[in-house]
Amino acid sequence: MLVKLIELIFKFGPLVFGLGFLVPLFHALIVRLDIALPFGISAWLIALALGGGLGLMAQVRGSWIWQR
Amino acid sequence: MAEISATPDAALLAREREIASRHMGHFPWGSVAWCFANLACWLALWPLVILGIMPLWLGFIVATLNISLCYLPSHEAQHDIIGRPGSKLRWLNELVGHLSTIPLVLPYDLAKLTHMEHHKHANHPEHDPDYSVHAPNALAAIWQSFVSRQPRADGGIKSYGDVMQKMDTPRARKALTIAILYQLFFYSFLIGMAWSGLALEAALLWWLPQHIGLTYIQFYLSWAPHHPGNGQGRYKDTRAWRSRFGNLLTMGMQYHVIHHLYPRIPLMRTPRAYWEMRDVLEARGVQIDGL
Structure with missing residues (x-):
């Protein structure tokens, strides 16, 4: 059971990393750099789009950059 | 001549x-002191930065130096230079080996087994675990180091797991299990810190310095001394x-x-x-x- 869970975490590693680490990291960056967001968009929404989007891309493509 | x-x-x-x-047969005092001083310095960065005593940008620079420098004391231990098996200082050899590469998220057993394979098969395309670092020039080597760390890339430090699976000895299986636990701890720590409001600190004291340090180490320890890497x-x-x-x-x-x-x-x-x-x-x- 535990092994299966660990395998699952590694299988979806990029997505887990994107949502788990990059989302709060992007949010912290937006707040720290005091970036003004248009139309009252929430910093969390932008962070979710960036972190989640990057994680999803890396999950599908198998790479965080353009080269594999 | x-x-x-x-x-x-x-x-x-x-x-x-x-x-x-x-x-x-000379005791490497310098490397032993280096291990403990370097690790203590890196650990001290966390409270110093989190409590606002040290600015984050400075913590990032020091952490990058710490992580770039953390491999070599373990390397001395991997070759039993600090204490041979059965000697009085064997415990110190193993302690240095285990502790020094914690910031690099590289467990001692995995590092030692793969490094011994590197010595046995240096520059062999299939058997040298560090072969994938080979590149035609310095810039390509730096880029290759990043590419080899991508989720579905082959080679680089990711291939160390494959080497352990190929070896399939009890020691290799144990090394692989410890390596997986290291990875789980590392990413759990980063995620935990990030959701506790310390994302920038986690990123700049560990995650980014670890990437830079790995690249630096792979460049100077694997690529440069073996370049062009076509001789065995x-x-x-x-x-x-x-x-x-x-x-x-x-x-x-x-x-x-x-x-x-x-x-x-x-x-x-x-x-x-x-x-x-x-x-x-x-x-x-x-x-x-x-x-």
């Missing part, structure tokens, strides 16, 4: 061994080279050929051993690039 070139192989080997023997065998798989960045910034790797010939010579004695052995190495046809 003409004189030494004509020296029989046996005499060259005897001279080489005599020089090497004078440098082996005792005097062919490693070179001596002069770097414009000097011996400190290249972490002593200009003299890496000495390490491959005599892995039990402590890092800090390899320059002296090299200069004493240089004419023998030249006679043996070792690639010497400006050193």
